[in-house]
Amino acid sequence: MSIGNSPEDNRPSIGHTLQQARIAAGLTVDEISTSTRVRIPIVHAIEQDDFSRCGGDVYARGHIRTLARAVGVEPAPLIEQYDAERGGRPAPTPAAPLFEAERIRPERRRPNWTAAMVAAIVAVIGFVGFTMFGGGSGSQGKNSVASGPTTATKAPKPTPSKSAPPKPEPSDSAIAAVPKDKVTVKVSAVDDKSWISAKAHNGKLLFDGTLAKGESRTFTDGQQVDLILGNAGAIQLFVNGKDVQNDFQTGQVERLSYTKGDPEVG
The missing domain is CATH 2.60.60 (Lipoxygenase-1)
Incomplete structure (x- = not known):
């Protein structure tokens, strides 16, 4: 069946074209639904030029293409007719706004150098204090050793720390541990x-x-x-x-x- 030879105003509607082609092919709506996997209510609606049940232009074009091939009609002219009746196919998104959106993304947080410097200063002060007090104790210990017999002191045994139980490793997928019997x-x-x-x-x-x-x-x-x-x-x-x-x-x-x-x- 050809629909491109008549003037645009006189050509049949998309739904009428698909319906007549289906009838000419000797197919029922149930048979078309079974072969195309398009639900019966949607097939009836499309043949009445009602595309509201398709769920949007993307689904409507897909259904038109599927039904046209099933009844032996070239789908491209029907898709063009569908787009023309709705003001043309939507233009693709221009590249400029995508780059603009990329520019306005929040910058990554920079390292807090002030906090790092404060931590370093605190560490240096603690080390100096430890060295001063620890050094004095060491000097007194040396004098005691010189004036009396040398005695060996046992170092205190380190108290074993209780280690936290290992955390279970996360699974690769949120549904990896699915039940085997289902x-x-x-x-x-x-x-x-x-x-x-x-x-x-x-x-x-x-x-x-x-x-x-x-x-x-x-x-x-x-x-x-x-x-x-x-x-x-x-x-x-x-x-x-x-x-x-x-x-x-x-x-x-x-x-x-x-x-x-x-x-x-x-």
């Missing part, structure tokens, strides 16, 4: 916000909502944890205490399942 999944939104859905092995919903940038959620189940990541490229995963490396892209929707033992993508 599966533990920690989800952190590192680069951007992301819509997250998590379920236990019996279908119980553990969480369904948006995880803001910098937020984390930890899910535990005795057998399995199922995840849906709406913006997988922004997510960092720790499964059973291990950092899961991935190549997810921004706006990409991923369905994952994890069980006990080494992390394995479902």
